[in-house]
Amino acid sequence: MTRPPHRDPLRTALRHTGARCAALCAVSTTATAAGLLLPAVLGRALDLLLAGAPAAGWVGRAAALALLLALLDGAASVLAGTVDARATARLRKLLTGQVLALGPRAVARFGSGDLVARLVGNAAQAGTGPAALAALLAALAGPVGGVVALGLLDPWLAVVFLAGAPVLALLLRAFTRDTSACVTEYQQVQGRIAAALAEAVDGHRTIAAAGLQERETARVLRPLPELARAGHRMWRVQGRAAAQAVTVGPLLQLAVVAVAGLLLARHRISVGEVLAASRYAVLATGVGVLVGQLAAVTRARASAVRLGEVTACPAPAHGARRLPPGPGRLELRGVTARRGGRTVLDGVDLTVPGGSVLAVVGRSGTGKSLLAALAGRLTDPDAGEVLLDGVPLAALTHDDLRRAVTYAFARPALLGTTVEDTIAFGLTVPSPAGIRAAARKAQADAYIRRLPDGYPTRLADAPRSGGESQRLGLARAFAHPGRLFVLDDALSSLDTVTELRVTRALLAPGPTRLIVARRTTTAARADTVAWLDGGRLRAVGTHAELWRDPEYRAVFADAGDPAAADAAPPRATDATGAPTGPERAADAPRAAERAADVPRASKRAADAPRAAAADRGTE
Structure with a gap:
C-alpha cells in the first residue's frame, strides 16, 4: 500500500507563494508601465522646449516617473527576496517530509549525498522559480509595450520592428532549449560528486587507516572535468545568445530610428517622438533582459525536476486498523x-x-x-x-x-x-x-x-x-x-x-x-x-x-x-551431520x-x- 506521489514541486511553490508572486508581478508590471511612459513624457518635454513653450510640468512628470521607478524597483527586490525564501522553505519542507516518509527507500534509490545536494542546492535554485516567473511575465510586458507604443507613434515603426521579431523569437527558443539541457547535466554531475563525498565522509576513519586519502580525493573529484564542461557549455550558450541579441537587436533599433528619421523629414512625427521611438525600439528588443529571466526560470525548472524525481516516488501509506491486545506474535x-x-x-x-x-x-x-x-x-x-x-x-x-x-x-x-x-x-x-x-x-x-x-x-x-x-x-x-x-x-x-x-x-x-x-x-x-x-x-x-x-x-x-x-569447513555429510x-x-x-x-x-x-x-x- 503506497501513498500517492506529490505534485510538481514548482507548482507547489507557486501555490504557496501565490499572493506574493501576484504582488511581485503587479509591482514589476507597474514598473514596466512607468518605464514605457517615461520616453513619451521626455519626448513631449523635448518638443515643448524646442518650441519655446513652458515645459516645467512635463519635466516634473518625468522626474516623478523616475522616482516611482526607483521605488518600484526597490519594492520588487524585497518581494522577490521574500518569495524566494518562502518558496525555498516550502520545497525543503516538502522534500524532507517525502524523504522521511520514504525512509530507507530514499537513501537506497538516490544515495544520502545526492539527497543532500537536492535538499540544499536544488531546492534553493528551484525556490527562485516563482519570483523568476513573475519577473519574466513583467519582462515580457516591456517588448510588447514597446511594439504597441511604436505603433501608436506611427504604424510603420511597428511594421519595421515586427519584420525582424521572428528572428528574436527563434533565438530565445534555442536559448531556452540549450540552457535546459546544460543545467540538467550540470546538476546531475553535482549530485554524483555530493554522493561520493558523503560516502568518503562516512568512511573517513577507514580511509585514514588504510592511507587512501589521496585516492579517495581523486575518486570524489573525478567528475570535476564533466562539471567544468557542463558549466562552460552553459556560459557558451548564454554568451552565444547575448552575442546574437547584440547583433540582431541593434539592427532592428537602427531600422526603427532610420524609419523615424524619414517620418520626421515628412513631418509625420516630431523630434520628441523620434527620441521616444528610439527608446521604445530599445525596450522592444530587450532580449538581454528576457535572456536573463529565461535562464533563471530554466535553471529553476531543471532543479524542480530533480526534486520531482524524489517527490514522485510513492511513499508507503498506512491503514486505519488498530492493534488488538496481544503478546506480539x-x-x-x-x-x-x-x-x-x-x-x-x-x-x-x-x-x-x-x-x-x-x-x-x-x-x-x-x-x-x-x-x-x-x-x-x-x-x-x-x-x-x-x-x-x-x-x-x-x-x-x-x-x-x-x-x-x-x-x-x-x-x-x-x-x-x-x-x-x-x-x-x-x-x-x-x-x-x-x-x-x-x-x-x-x-x-x-x-x-x-x-x-x-x-x-x-x-x-x-x-x-x-x-x-x-x-x-x-x-x-x-x-x-x-x-x-x-x-x-x-x-x-x-x-x-x-x-x-x-x-x-x-x-x-x-x-x-x-x-x-x-x-x-x-x-x-x-x-x-x-x-x-x-x-x-x-x-x-x-x-x-x-x-x-x-x-x-x-x-x-x-x-x-x-x-x-x-568449526570444520562445509563438507559432504549424511543425515546425522x-x-x-x-x-x-x-x-x-x-x-x-x-x-x-x-x-x-x-x-x-x-x-x-x-x-x-x-x-x-x-x-
Missing part, C-alpha cells in the same frame, strides 16, 4: 523482497510466538537486515505479507505501528541535544526515571555518569566509541515500550561481558524480540534460531539442534566468532564430540560471566 507469510533486481528473500514463512526471542543468523548478504526491516515495516515486501498479532502491518495506523515496534541498530543515528534527549527521542512524555532505567539495562548508565554533566551533557560534547554509541541506541530502544523489539546487529560492537549483561536484560520476560545475531553466544541464548541461506529460510530450531550441522557452524566461523573457530566418504571413520567421533561440546560451551557463556570474559580475551 510476528508472522511472515510467503515474504519475497527484491533489491537492485536481485531476490534477497524468497518465499519466507516464519512465525515468532509472542514474548519469545528469535535469533536470525546467516552469512553476509543472505537478507538478515532486510528481514529485520520488514518485521517493523521499515520497508515493504514485493510479495507476501507481515502480520503483528494477526493484523497486516500495512493495515495499521502509523501511530499504532510505531508504538508497537522498537528498533536498535548496529550504527544508531543519535538525535537530540543532550544525552538524555537522545535516549528520550520519540517519547511523548519522557520520564527521567524511565530514561535512567533504560540506560542501566543497556549498560550505558556508568558511561553516562562519567560524562562532565551526566545525562544533561550535550551530545556533541560526549566522546564515545562504537560500543558506547550502540549502548545509547539500545537505551533509546529500551526506553520505548512496545510489543516487538528488533535488534539489527545492535550488539556487534559490545564486548562479550557487556553483551552478556545486555542479553540478560533482553531475555527478561517482555516483548517479542527479533535479534540479528553474529555470535554463537547470542544465538545460544535465544528461544529459537532462524537460519537464512541464499535468501531462503533453511532451518528453524534451537541453537543446540542446528549446531550439529557443520554448515551452520561455518556461518559463525566465517563471521570471525572465536567460539566457532574450530557426520562426514561421508573415506574420512567418515576418522572424523565421525570428532564431529560428534564437537556437536556435543560446542553447544555446552555456548550455554556456559550464557550462564557464567567468567566464561564470557574468557570469550572476550580470545576476540
